[in-house]
Structures are given as C-alpha cells and as structure tokens.
Amino acid sequence: MFSILQRIAKVGNVTEPAPDAGDEPQQQAQTIQREILDILGQALAIRAVDAGSCNGCELEIHALNNPYYNLEGLGMKFVASPRHADMLLVTGPVTRNMEIALVRTFEAVPAPKLVVAVGDCAACGGIFGESYASRGAVSNVIPVDVVVPGCPPPPLEILRGILSAVQRARGLR
Amino acid sequence: MLLSCFDTRLESLPAPLPIRHGLVDAEGWRNAAEAVRAGGARLVSLWATDRRPLGEAYVVNAAYAIPEGLVWIGLPLADEDEAYPDLTAHFPTAGRMQRAVRDLLGLHAAGARDQRPWLRHGTWPPDFFPLRHDAEPSSRFPEFGGESYAFVPVDGEGVHEIPVGPVHAGIIEPGHFRFSTVGEKVLRLEERLGYVHKGIEKRFESLAPAEAHRLAGRVSGDSTVAYAWAYCMALESAADLQIPQRAAALRAMMLERERVANHLGDLGALGNDAAFAFGLAQFSRLKEDWLRASSAAFGHRFMMDRVVPGGVACDVDTAALTAMIDHCKALGAEVEGLRKVYDGHAGLQDRFLTTGRVTPELATRLGLCGLAGRASGQPADLRCDHPTPPYDALAVQRAVRRNGDVAARVNVRFDELAESLRLIATLCARLPEGAIATPLTRVPAAARGAGWVEAWRGQIFVGLELDADGAIRRCHCHDPSWHNWPLLEYAVIGNIVPDFPLINKSFNLSYSGQDL
Numbered sequence: 001m002f003s004i005l006q007r008i009a010k011v012g013n014v015t016e017p018a019p020d021a022g023d024e025p026q027q028q029a030q031t032i033q034r035e036i037l038d039i040l041g042q043a044l045a046i047r048a049v050d051a052g053s054c055n056g057c058e059l060e061i062h063a064l065n066n067p068y069y070n071l072e073g074l075g076m077k078f079v080a081s082p083r084h085a086d087m088l089l090v091t092g093p094v095t096r097n098m099e100i101a102l103v104r105t106f107e108a109v110p111a112p113k114l115v116v117a118v119g120d121c122a123a124c125g126g127i128f129g130e131s132y133a134s135r136g137a138v139s140n141v142i143p144v145d146v147v148v149p150g151c152p153p154p155p156l157e158i159l160r161g162i163l164s165a166v167q168r169a170r171g172l173r
Numbered sequence: 174m175l176l177s178c179f180d181t182r183l184e185s186l187p188a189p190l191p192i193r194h195g196l197v198d199a200e201g202w203r204n205a206a207e208a209v210r211a212g213g214a215r216l217v218s219l220w221a222t223d224r225r226p227l228g229e230a231y232v233v234n235a236a237y238a239i240p241e242g243l244v245w246i247g248l249p250l251a252d253e254d255e256a257y258p259d260l261t262a263h264f265p266t267a268g269r270m271q272r273a274v275r276d277l278l279g280l281h282a283a284g285a286r287d288q289r290p291w292l293r294h295g296t297w298p299p300d301f302f303p304l305r306h307d308a309e310p311s312s313r314f315p316e317f318g319g320e321s322y323a324f325v326p327v328d329g330e331g332v333h334e335i336p337v338g339p340v341h342a343g344i345i346e347p348g349h350f351r352f353s354t355v356g357e358k359v360l361r362l363e364e365r366l367g368y369v370h371k372g373i374e375k376r377f378e379s380l381a382p383a384e385a386h387r388l389a390g391r392v393s394g395d396s397t398v399a400y401a402w403a404y405c406m407a408l409e410s411a412a413d414l415q416i417p418q419r420a421a422a423l424r425a426m427m428l429e430r431e432r433v434a435n436h437l438g439d440l441g442a443l444g445n446d447a448a449f450a451f452g453l454a455q456f457s458r459l460k461e462d463w464l465r466a467s468s469a470a471f472g473h474r475f476m477m478d479r480v481v482p483g484g485v486a487c488d489v490d491t492a493a494l495t496a497m498i499d500h501c502k503a504l505g506a507e508v509e510g511l512r513k514v515y516d517g518h519a520g521l522q523d524r525f526l527t528t529g530r531v532t533p534e535l536a537t538r539l540g541l542c543g544l545a546g547r548a549s550g551q552p553a554d555l556r557c558d559h560p561t562p563p564y565d566a567l568a569v570q571r572a573v574r575r576n577g578d579v580a581a582r583v584n585v586r587f588d589e590l591a592e593s594l595r596l597i598a599t600l601c602a603r604l605p606e607g608a609i610a611t612p613l614t615r616v617p618a619a620a621r622g623a624g625w626v627e628a629w630r631g632q633i634f635v636g637l638e639l640d641a642d643g644a645i646r647r648c649h650c651h652d653p654s655w656h657n658w659p660l661l662e663y664a665v666i667g668n669i670v671p672d673f674p675l676i677n678k679s680f681n682l683s684y685s686g687q688d689l
Contacts, residue, residue, distance in 0.1 A: 003510075003513065003514055003517075004451055004514060007455065007510065007511075007514070008451070011455070011458070014458060048344040049340055049347075050344075050345070050346050050347050050369070051347075052368075052369045052371050053346070053369070053394070053685065054391040054392065054393060054394040054397075054685045055346055055393055055394040055395050055683065055684070055685050056391070056394025056395070056397065056475060056477070057394070058344055058345065058346065058394075059394060059395060059438070059475070060474075061344050062344055062438070062457075063457070063460075063461060063464070065457065066454075066457035066458060066460070066461045067454055067457065067458050067461075068458065068461050078343075078344060080342035080343070081342070082340075092369065092371075093371055095368065095369055095370055095371045096294075096296035096297065096314075096317075096370075097294045097296055097319070097367055097368045097369070097370055097688075098339065098347055098368050098369065099296070100318065100319055101339050101340050101347065101368070105340050126391075127376075127387060127388050127391055128371045128372070128373065128376060128391075129376065130313075131310065131312075131371070131372040131375060131376065132297050132301065132303055132308075132312045132313065132314060132372060132375070133296070133297070133303070133370050133371050133372035133375075134371045134372055151391075151477065152394065152475070154474060
C-alpha cells in the first residue's frame, strides 16, 4: 500500500489544459464543466460505438481517459448503455453487418442525441470506402453533428469535436 | 524433417524468412495436414484464391509453420463445385477459416460439420461471392438486412442465456458473445464475429501494389506496423527486392515500439478489469508518454504508413536515438516498480491466478498461438525461431509460461515489455548507416510473395498473388486471432460471468483483424 501511495505522490497531477473548440481560446476545466452544465444540466454521458473501425480510433478514444486528458475531470464520461448517453461517438466506415446495430443504438439514445463521427472512415469511408460490405460514412446511416477527421485523430482533436458538438447543442435548444 | 512430408516440389520464395510454395492434389492436401499434425507443427492460415483470370482455376491454400519455416501449399480445384478435404479433424481452428472461404468464394470443405456462414450475416445474397474475380466491386445489396444465426442451444435445469453485443459496454470492437450459464457460472460461450467485415480483401484488388501497404496497415489498427511490414515483405519477396539494413532495423524498432505500446495499454486495462484503478492510471500515463515519443521520432503516434514497400518512410537522427535510449531506460525502471506493485497486490493476484486457464495440452491440441500461446507453454516466436536481420544479431529472449491463466498472460506481457525495451535500446545504439529504402522500380507480373511477422499479438501472415498485368489478384491478411478466439471459448468454461471481461482482455484479440 505504501508503495502505491508513494508513487501517486511522486507522479503528481499530470493533467493538461483542455483544447480550444473552434473560436474559443484554450479553456480551463472549470469553464468547460460549467458550460456542459449550462447546456445539458448534467455531466456529458458518451457512448462509443465501433461501427466497423480498424480499432485505431478506439485506441485514441481510450487515451482520452488517461490522466493527461482526464476526460472525467472535464465533466464527461463514457457510459455502458446508449440509454444513458447524450452523445454517440461513432468510429469506422459503417459495415453492412453493423448497420442495424448502429441504427438501434442511435434510436435508444435520448435527446439531445448528439453524434460525433470520429476518424476519416467515419467521415467519408476512408480507405475502405463503400462496397458490398461497407456503407462508408456514418452520415450515410444516421445524422451526424460533428465530424473529426484524422487517421486516427489524436485525442485532443476528438475532445475538440466533442466540445464543439456540445456547443452546437446550445444552438439547437 | 517435416519438409519431406509434402509430396510435391516446393519452391523457395525470395523472402527474408524461409517460406516455400508448392501445389498439391487432394491426396497431398490430406497427407500434408496429417503429417504436420503428427509432427506437432501448426496450421497458420487457410484461404482461397480465384485464379481463373490467370488461366488457372480456384485454388484453396494452406500455410503451415514447421520447424524448417513456412510452407504455403495450394490445391487447385477444377470449378466451384469441387470440394476440398476438410481440415478440422486435424486442426479444429480451420473450421471458421473454411466457413469464411465458403462465404467469400463459394468453395466447400467436403464433409465439414459446421456449415453455418461466418462472415456473411445475410447482408448480401447467398449466391454473391465477393472474392470471385467477376464479383462487381460496385455491387450493393440494401434490400438484404441480415439474418439470424443458429447458436448452439444449451439445455438443463436452471440454464439461461446471456446475449452480449455486438455493441459492447466498453470502448471496444463489436462482436457477439452468447453465454449459457447456471447462476453466475459459465457453462458455454459461443462467439459470433464478422460484424466489422468491411470487405478489405476485395478492396485490395482495386489498389496498386505499391500503395496497398496503407490498407494492410489498417487491417488492425493496434498492429499497423506489423501488418504493413508483412505486406511489404510479401511484395518485396514477389519482386525479389532486398531492403537496406537500416530499413530493417528501423522496421524492427517500430515493431517493438508497437509491442511496448500495446503491452502498456493491456497491463493497465487488466489492472482496471480487476478493479485496480491505480494500475490503469499509471500504465495509461506511461503509454501516452510512449505514443508521444513515437510521434516525435516517427511522426505518427501509431507509426501508420511508416513502413513502405522497399523500406521505411522516415529516418531518425542521432538526437532522437539518444532520446529513445533514455526513454527505454526510464520506462524500464517505472514498469519494474509497477510490476512489484502488481506482484505484491493480494487482491489483484487473487483475480489473476487460475482465472481463464488454457492448459498447455489443450493449447497444443487446439492451436493456441502468439502471446496467449506463450502463456500456455507454446514457445513459438518468429524472432527466435527464424531470426532475420536485425533480430539475428539481438538474441531475443522468448517469454514462456505454462500456467495458461490470466496471471501467466500478464507475466508474459511484463517479460516481453522489458525485452522489447532492451531490443529498442540496442537497435538505437547500433543502427546501421545507409539508405532507408530501396526503390521498388518494377512491380512483378504473375508473381507470388509472402510476409510473416511476429506482431505483439502473434504471427501475422500475408499471402500476395499478382495478376499478369501486375495488379493485385489476391492479398490475404491473416491475424493470429483466428486461432485464439476459439480458445477463449474454452478459457471461460467454469469461470464466473464477471471474470469474462478480465479473461477477454488478457487475450485481447482482434475483431477487425479476423473479420477483414
């Protein structure tokens, strides 16, 4: 136990400031938290759906939970059910074999039902394109609010995309 | 000498590893399987090719790993109605590969017991076979919405089913798990995969060979270096192209960096799945440091598109090499400290020990391979078995355990992580001078090449066949997960449902790599 506490103390807090989202300058965690509360009235709950990705984007979404990006510290968390989610983070070209599952997941999400398409494949089908097995872009299957290009997009870009989708939700209200 | 059991003339492909190719008849196909099985060697992959555009026939292929190297045999079939001999009696893991061959090319294994589709979920018609050369790449079947799947039912008093997926609770790839349980004890797990089948192998046919390494690097994003290397090795062997020593060393440096990154991620996630959040926080911090260093040295956090035909796409300077050596040393010390914490944590060890066991006997019989195989006493590691430059000068230490439980798979990761850090530091210290690529001036016509690489998860194989005009006729990418997914079904028997995420993570198999 002592060695665990010692290491926690030695490493300290490595969390870095959150990125800007579009026009806004780099934001402090408190500002983002307040903004999310203003807009949603609660913490932002995100459900990640891999609709056909190579798993590269998932690695970067995972990274958002590491102490550097500290997503939960900003008032956002990944949830296990679409019914608990405000936002879907969708990766991959949508495969034909995942199409129904993605549509049903989208239907299960309550309002505001934000959708962020993460990665080049989710944006346009990427290198896989459209075929007998792939529908390509996520927007071919469900409505998309924000697209985050990149192969895979680094964690900060994904975070930026999440923040701009939240800001869009303010406009929609 | 298992080589002599192939009753055909085997031709060596000009690859850095000992890879041979030959054609057999049905009798030779059966004899080879029997001899390889009897000799304790392994099936690596089974796939098929439509070679009719080359004036030939359909060919079903098998790749075997024997002590002398890899043997790729092809069995020509007169037409789609001629069945080939079923291999599942000798190699049970061939079953799903044969079902995939049926889905993609419409070729049958004679007498195979399981005839259910595997990759085809009913989202395209049963008489459409995407990998036949005359299957239009522009084909779309929006009216086909999917069909149900005949899971094997388990009966008995108090038995109930728990269906999980394809969309999972965590941030992971999609697949369906059907548990049959009594109370919280798992009686049987049946997997249904194929959800991320995105037509990769058909897509290869429309890419130029000199460009297709980008697609290979996206078969499984966590193994992008390994897949790109295996593809490039296949293309280079078809073109009989030698890569510079510096390129080989840089490829190995990136491959080991990929291994370290994945092991760091898994060690943290395994702690987390046993409710030890400290482990996740520490290892995910170290992984982020590592990915940022990869980005600084190679320009991409996962080093995608850095392995290219003929060599590598970017060089590293002396300052970057020094930084990498220092990083390896510092990371080694941190991981050593965390290993002591893991080893000394009674609650964690209680979850790890004896959980999700695959005994060495079962592993041998059913063909468990790669990292999970080494945790169950299966020592295969290409870096040790057939060391090619730069591994031939590194004396790679293989990490083998025999307990076959989650704890063994954790320990193999710790051992391999430390060894990979040593390899990277050594490669940095001894990086040969010279060019980083040999230009690929000529794409060979009607040629064949193969690539074989020890990725972090296990051995990746790429079989490449080129048309008479130099276009890709067939590029088959094989992930070790094909063999290990079926063993996961065995590993969970008798365990409790809440231990499944931990057991699953300890294997950490690829969905995208097997679904293609």
